[in-house]
Every structure is written in structure tokens, then in C-alpha cells.
Amino acid sequence: MRRILASVLILLSALSLRAQNVSDLILSEALACPDSTGILDEYGRRGGWVELFNKSTGTVSYGGCFLTDDRTDLRKSPIPKSDLRTKLGPRQSVLLYCSGNGADGTFYTAFTLAPGKTVYLVSNDGRTVIDSLRIPLNLPEGKSVVKQARDLRQMDFQTAEEPAVPTPGILNGSGDGASKAEAMAAQDPHGWTLTIVSVSVVFAALALLWFLFWLLFDRPAKKKDASATPGVTKKPGMTDEVAAAIALALDMEEDGDTYAAIAAAVHLYLADRVHDSESYQLTIRREAASAWNDKKLNFRKLPR
Amino acid sequence: MEHIFQSLAQFWEYTGFANCSWQNLAMIGIGLVFITLAIVKEWEPMLLVPIGFGMIIGNIPMFPGLNIGIYEDGSVLNTLYQGVKQGWYPPLIFLGIGAMTDFSALISQPRLILIGAAAQMGIFGAYLLALAFGFAPNEAGAIGIIGGADGPTAIFLSSKLAPDLMGAIAVSAYSYMALVPVIQKPIMLLLTTKKERLIRMPVPRSVSKKEKIIFPIVGFLTTAFIVPSGLPLLGMLFFGNLLKESGVTKRLANTASGPMIDVVTTLIGLTVGASTQADKFLSLKSVGIFALGLLSFVIATMSGVLFVKLMNLLIRNPEKKINPLIGNAGVSAVPDSARVSEVVGREIDPTNHLLMHAMGPNVAGVIGSAVAAGILLSFLG
Structure with missing residues (x-):
């Protein structure tokens, strides 16, 4: 049991780590040759830049990652690990200036951009x-x-074929593409894929719920029942104290109705276990006297 | 004198008589049928009375431009209708349902959860059929959810996926929920043998308060992490149940399961009914929606019953076999479908009470349909 729980916790931890993985980062835009309207870096220079985008819903730290334009030298331009600014919020982007000198700062690369080159994020x-x-x-x-977002909700990106007007720091893609339903109509015209996936998910969700409750409650309860002394029909909650309380109540009462009520309740309780915890309590409701039904309560109390 | 006649003639233009069409009368007639069924037959009166009267309200012929119609911005009815259109009402109803639902039957026999999953096949069966009949995927998804037999879920999903069809979908869902005893019984009898109907199920174990408190928390975390898009419904359902089971928030639970759900049910019924204006409701699409809705209920019932039979093939211990008559309860028409299990079961063996067992898949169906709605929303929304 403990091992299973530990495994589940480890799995969940792994999932949470995955959610903040650097693999959620993409190189979303790059400009190699700026014109006169291009943006300036912190040194007032106008040069190439690449845009890094976090497509996940969690914050990702990209400190320690590398940028390069050389497939044989993947560590060409390291991004400082110690800089606290190297955290990228969900669906946020950052510009890295390709100045050719990494010593310029955290957001500068050790290479410059030129047409024909490929930039790698490592x-x-x-x-x-x-x-x-x-x-x-x-x-x-x-x-x-x-890289245009074909579907902003799915964060599905594809490199645009046509050169674009630079949009540094702005999410690429307007989301005006085909709606999900239209995309679904194109991809899955007969609906079988969606049906199979959806049915599987419904079953998975409820089966997981079943498994958890079987594991946490149903199995221990059945084990407990099985380990009870054979031949003794003692039920959970039916303690000696309860039995003693019933006996005491019977001793104190002389009313036959009370006996009958208790006997009926105990019989129902023992014969039929279709009850939840509240049913373990034997309750006899008495007709309580009130000012509405008992005249003597309305009498004025005179001083003696 | 002439001026008086002119004024009267002008007033006549504003009356319902002058603007009446046969479509209006047809819809008013349908509304009256709903009210009659609710009062005479007592079929889902809490829903059919407001919906039926709403239909009459929505179809009173009127001169356009008076800013009183449900589709006219700023009108009172339009303001109330926003709860349906924007999807506020269904989660609030789920809060109330959660606060009044006892999940003990499900917790004591967790295996019955799977029946609630199997019955959701009605949703996806109807989705496939709707696509085959030429509906767009989003419309097909909204129509399919009728098979979940859950009015608030149907309204919630259709308001997101196909707002134009919401009136027809909601009316269809509620109508078939009212007709659950009529639709389900013949299918149950058709798919089961006498021997199967006589199966006596083991008495469920008792459920502790601790289990009842943990259930909504674990249930919510499990389902919401898998289908976050079902969050409004699942969150409210389990939150309401926690209010009930925690034992320390009785006032909140009482409000959620009493006055609040009553108010919201009244408003949702009335506005959904009023949204079925003849010009928007009477169309071939609506006929298709009603036909597919019926099929979705049939498929859901069949799936639930057949799934129980399949489970029985895998259960070796004869004492642990499941009576397939509870399979129909996997649709989430609570508690009507469970009541059908009980009634049909007692017809063949008056001492065999299936209600308690059927409540397990029944409440699982509520969770299942909310999960299914979440999935459809994430794929098609």
C-alpha cells in the first residue's frame, strides 16, 4: 500500500517537473538583417535577434540552456544559470540579441545571425x-x-513560409485559423477518433476513481471483515459499549413500545446492512411536550 | 371618433392576435402538453412546468422592437437568459445536486462506477450519428450530450458548442429525462433474461463518514486533473457534496440543496422554455435533434445493460454477480433511472430491491456525463 502511494507521489512529482520542462520552450521568431526600423539593444545597436517563447502554462527557467548556430558546437552560447531573469512565465517570450559577443550580457549570444543559418536551442x-x-x-x-501558432489553445506552432513583419515580444499567430470544430471536421470527418479517445478518457477517469477507492477503502474494509472472528456476526460500530448502552436503556424502560422499537431497530441493523454510519445510532424520538400541545406549560407560574 | 378608431387599430397591431402565426400556436400547444404531462402524469414536474410555461411566454406573438423578448438585448428575459447563455446556471445546479447527493452507494461498491462510464456511450453514439446526418462536429457534440441524460450538462455544453441549438437540445434532454421509464424499460427487458433479472446482489458494506468526506476531494482531484475543461461542473458537484458530508457546513449545504437550486431550476426552466421561440425552434434541425436525442438515450441504456452483462462474464463468484437491470441507471437521470431499475426488478421478484445498488451507477453517471462534456468541450470548444 505504502509502495503504491509512494509510486503515485513519484509519478505526480515527475509530471509536475515535466510541466516546467525546458522542452516547452521554442524559438518562435528570428530576425537576421534589421532595417532602419529595427529595435535597438541595450547598447543602442541594431542587430539580429531570436525570440524564445514558453508555450507551457507554467514558468520555465531557461538559465543553463544554450543557443548555437553550429550543430557541431552545441554549447557555443550559454545562457547564464545564475541570472534570476532567466525565468519565463507561461505563454511569455524573451528576446536574445545576436550581437556576436556573449559577454555583452545575459540576453546576448556569442554568434550573429545571417540568412541561411539555423539557430538551435539546446x-x-x-x-x-x-x-x-x-x-x-x-x-x-x-x-x-x-513560427505561427496554428491553434493558440493547443499551442501548436508551425514555421510560416512567408517572411513576416517582425513582432518581437508578441505571440505569433492570431488564432483566426480554423476553429477546433472545423479542424476536427477535416481531421476526423466520421468522428471515430474522437469517440475512441473520449470513451477511453471517460473510462480512464472513472476507472482511476474506482481503483483509488478500492485501494483506499473497499479493500481494507473487506480485509477487516474477513479477519473478524468466524461465527461471530459482530459488525463495525457494534461495540460492547453500544450493547451495554442498549441493555441499560432496556433496564430503565418499562414501556413495551420502547422494547419493540429497539428490537426492530436492532433486527433491521443486524439483518440488513444497507445503511451508512448514521444508521449505527439507535434513535427513539419521543413526543416532546411544548407550549403548543401541553396546557400545563402555559400556566402562569405563581410564586409559592 | 376617427382618432379613437385609429388608436384602436394601432393598438391592435401591438396585440398578440395581430402578430400570431401557426408556429406560435404550435409552440404554445407544445408548452401546454408539457404542463399537462407534468401535472397529470407527474413527469419531471419541477422541470416541465417551468419549461412548458416558458414556452408559452416565449411564443406569445408580439410586435417586434418592444425590447421585451428573450432575444432582445437588455430585456428582463434576456438578462435572465444570460445565465443559460453564459453557462452560469448549470454549475449552480450542480452545486445543489452535489449537496443533495449521497455517494454512499457508489463508495461501498466502487466497481459500479464503471457502469456510469459505459452508459456514456450514448453520448458518443449520438455524436457519430449526428455527424453521419450532416451536423457539424460542434453541433454533433452538443446533440450527443443529450445521451448523458443530464439537463444542466446539456445546457452547459450546448451553450458553449452550439448556442443556436441550445433550446432544442435542452428541451429534448429534459423531455427524454421525463420519459426515462417509458424509454428504458422495454430495452432492459429486451436485453436481459429472466435468470439475470433475478440476480440478487450482495448487500453493500457500510460507509464511514471519513470515506464520504474524502470522496468529493479525491473524486474532484482525479477527474479535474484528467479533464480540466469539466471544471465548472465537476468542481461545483464535488464542492456541494463536501458541504453536505463535512457536517460543519450544514447551513450552506441546506441553502445549496434547497432554496438556491430551486431558484436556479425555476430560472433555467423558464428561460430555456422561453428561448424556444417558434422562428428559432421549429426547424428540421430540431426534429433531427429530437430523433438523435431519443437514439442517444436508447444507446446509453443499451450500453449500460450490456456492460453489466459483460462484467458478469468476468465475475467468477456467483454471489458477486451484478443484476443487469441496474445498467440503465448509468445514465445520470437521478434518481429516475435508478427508480426504473427498482420497479422493473420488483416486477419479477418483489423482494429484490435494486434501488440502493442502482444509485451507484446513477451518481457515477452524473460524474461521467460531466467528464464527457469536459472532453467534448476541450476537443470541439
């Missing part, structure tokens, strides 16, 4: 390429290459 292990973006040879001056 994970903090220095080996895994997370994403890449190729700058077309014929990219005009002042135009950028972008």
Missing part, C-alpha cells in the same frame, strides 16, 4: 536540441522568420 544538458529555426537564404531585410 537543453541545459548541452546535448539535447530542444528546437531549431532556420533563417531562409532569401529573407529580405527587415523581415523575420516566425
Whole structure:
């Protein structure tokens, strides 16, 4: 039991780690040759830049990752790990200026951009390429290459074929594309895929619920029942104290109705276990006298 | 004198008589049928009376532009209708349902949860059929949810996926929920043998208060993490149940399960009914929706019953077999479908009470239909 719970916790932890993984980062836009309207870096220079976008719903720290334009040198331009500014909020982007000198600062790369080059984003292990973006040879001056969001809710990106007007810091893609329903009509015209996936998810969700409750409650309860002394029909909640209380109540009462009520309740309780915890309590409601039904309560109390 | 006649003639233009069409009369007639069924037959009176009267309200012929119609911005009815259109009412109803639902039957026999999942096949069966009949995927999803046999869920999903069809979908869902005894019984009898109907199920174990408190929390976390898009419904359902079971928020639980759900049910019924204006409701699409809605109920019932039979094939211990008559209760028409299980079961063995067992898949169906709605919303919304 403990091992299963531990495994579940580890799995959940792994999932939560995955949610903040650097693999959720993409190179969403790059500009190699700025024109006179291009943005200036902190040194007042006008040069190329790449845009890093976090498509996840959690904050991702990209400190320790690498940028490179050389597939054989994946650690060419490291991003400082110690800089607190290297955290990217959900669906946020950051610009990294390709000045050719990484010593310029956290947001500067050790290479410059040029048409025909490919920029790689490398994970903090220095080996895994997370994403890449190729700058077309014929990219005009002042135009950028972008990854457009085909579906903003799914964060589904695709490199646009046409050069775009640079939009640094702005999410690429208007979301004006085909609606989900239209996309579904195109991808799954007969609905079988959605049906199979949906039925599987419904079953998975409820089966998980079943498993959890079987594991947490049903199985221990049945084990407890099985371990009870054979031949003794003692039920949960039917303690000696309860039996003693009933006996005491019977001793104190001389009314036959009370006996009958208690006997009926005990019989029902023992014969039929279709009750929840409230049913373990034997309750006899008495007709309580009130000012509405008992005249003597309305009498004025005179001083003796 | 002439001026008086002119004024009277002008007034006549504003009356319902002058603006009346056969479509209005047809819808008023349907509304009256609903009210009659609710009062005479006592079929879902809490819903059919408000919906029926709402239909009459919505179809009183009127001169356009008076800013009183349900589709005219700023009118009183339009303001009340926003709860349906924007999807506020269904989660509030789920809060009340949660506060009045006892999940003990489900907790004591967790395996019955799966029947609630199987019965959701009605939703997806209707989705496939709706696509085959030429409905767009979002419309098909909204129509399919009728098979969940859950009015608030149907309204919630159709308001998101296909607002134009919401009136027909809501009326269809509530109508078939009222007709559950009529629709389900023949299917149950058709798919089960006498021997199966006589199966006596083991008495469920008792459920502790601790289990009842933990259920809404675990249930919510499990389902919401898998289908976050079902959050408004699932969150309210389990929150309401926690209010009830915690034992320390009785006033809140009482309000949620009493006055609040009554108010919202009245408003949702009335405005849904009023939204069925003849010009928007009387169309071939509505006929298709009603036909598909019926099929979705049939498929859901069949799936539930057949799934129990399948489970029985896998259960070796004869004492643990499940009576397939509770399979129909996997649709979430609480507690009508469970009551059908009880009635049909007692017809063949008057001492075999299935109600308690049927409540398990019944409440599982509520969760299942909310999960299914969440999935459809995430795919098609």
C-alpha cells in the first residue's frame, strides 16, 4: 500500500517537473538583417535577434540552456544559470540579441545571425536540441522568420513560409485559423477518433476513481471483515459499549413500545446492512411536550 | 371618433392576435402538453412546468422592437437568459445536486462506477450519428450530450458548442429525462433474461463518514486533473457534496440543496422554455435533434445493460454477480433511472430491491456525463 502511494507521489512529482520542462520552450521568431526600423539593444545597436517563447502554462527557467548556430558546437552560447531573469512565465517570450559577443550580457549570444543559418536551442544538458529555426537564404531585410501558432489553445506552432513583419515580444499567430470544430471536421470527418479517445478518457477517469477507492477503502474494509472472528456476526460500530448502552436503556424502560422499537431497530441493523454510519445510532424520538400541545406549560407560574 | 378608431387599430397591431402565426400556436400547444404531462402524469414536474410555461411566454406573438423578448438585448428575459447563455446556471445546479447527493452507494461498491462510464456511450453514439446526418462536429457534440441524460450538462455544453441549438437540445434532454421509464424499460427487458433479472446482489458494506468526506476531494482531484475543461461542473458537484458530508457546513449545504437550486431550476426552466421561440425552434434541425436525442438515450441504456452483462462474464463468484437491470441507471437521470431499475426488478421478484445498488451507477453517471462534456468541450470548444 505504502509502495503504491509512494509510486503515485513519484509519478505526480515527475509530471509536475515535466510541466516546467525546458522542452516547452521554442524559438518562435528570428530576425537576421534589421532595417532602419529595427529595435535597438541595450547598447543602442541594431542587430539580429531570436525570440524564445514558453508555450507551457507554467514558468520555465531557461538559465543553463544554450543557443548555437553550429550543430557541431552545441554549447557555443550559454545562457547564464545564475541570472534570476532567466525565468519565463507561461505563454511569455524573451528576446536574445545576436550581437556576436556573449559577454555583452545575459540576453546576448556569442554568434550573429545571417540568412541561411539555423539557430538551435539546446537543453541545459548541452546535448539535447530542444528546437531549431532556420533563417531562409532569401529573407529580405527587415523581415523575420516566425513560427505561427496554428491553434493558440493547443499551442501548436508551425514555421510560416512567408517572411513576416517582425513582432518581437508578441505571440505569433492570431488564432483566426480554423476553429477546433472545423479542424476536427477535416481531421476526423466520421468522428471515430474522437469517440475512441473520449470513451477511453471517460473510462480512464472513472476507472482511476474506482481503483483509488478500492485501494483506499473497499479493500481494507473487506480485509477487516474477513479477519473478524468466524461465527461471530459482530459488525463495525457494534461495540460492547453500544450493547451495554442498549441493555441499560432496556433496564430503565418499562414501556413495551420502547422494547419493540429497539428490537426492530436492532433486527433491521443486524439483518440488513444497507445503511451508512448514521444508521449505527439507535434513535427513539419521543413526543416532546411544548407550549403548543401541553396546557400545563402555559400556566402562569405563581410564586409559592 | 376617427382618432379613437385609429388608436384602436394601432393598438391592435401591438396585440398578440395581430402578430400570431401557426408556429406560435404550435409552440404554445407544445408548452401546454408539457404542463399537462407534468401535472397529470407527474413527469419531471419541477422541470416541465417551468419549461412548458416558458414556452408559452416565449411564443406569445408580439410586435417586434418592444425590447421585451428573450432575444432582445437588455430585456428582463434576456438578462435572465444570460445565465443559460453564459453557462452560469448549470454549475449552480450542480452545486445543489452535489449537496443533495449521497455517494454512499457508489463508495461501498466502487466497481459500479464503471457502469456510469459505459452508459456514456450514448453520448458518443449520438455524436457519430449526428455527424453521419450532416451536423457539424460542434453541433454533433452538443446533440450527443443529450445521451448523458443530464439537463444542466446539456445546457452547459450546448451553450458553449452550439448556442443556436441550445433550446432544442435542452428541451429534448429534459423531455427524454421525463420519459426515462417509458424509454428504458422495454430495452432492459429486451436485453436481459429472466435468470439475470433475478440476480440478487450482495448487500453493500457500510460507509464511514471519513470515506464520504474524502470522496468529493479525491473524486474532484482525479477527474479535474484528467479533464480540466469539466471544471465548472465537476468542481461545483464535488464542492456541494463536501458541504453536505463535512457536517460543519450544514447551513450552506441546506441553502445549496434547497432554496438556491430551486431558484436556479425555476430560472433555467423558464428561460430555456422561453428561448424556444417558434422562428428559432421549429426547424428540421430540431426534429433531427429530437430523433438523435431519443437514439442517444436508447444507446446509453443499451450500453449500460450490456456492460453489466459483460462484467458478469468476468465475475467468477456467483454471489458477486451484478443484476443487469441496474445498467440503465448509468445514465445520470437521478434518481429516475435508478427508480426504473427498482420497479422493473420488483416486477419479477418483489423482494429484490435494486434501488440502493442502482444509485451507484446513477451518481457515477452524473460524474461521467460531466467528464464527457469536459472532453467534448476541450476537443470541439
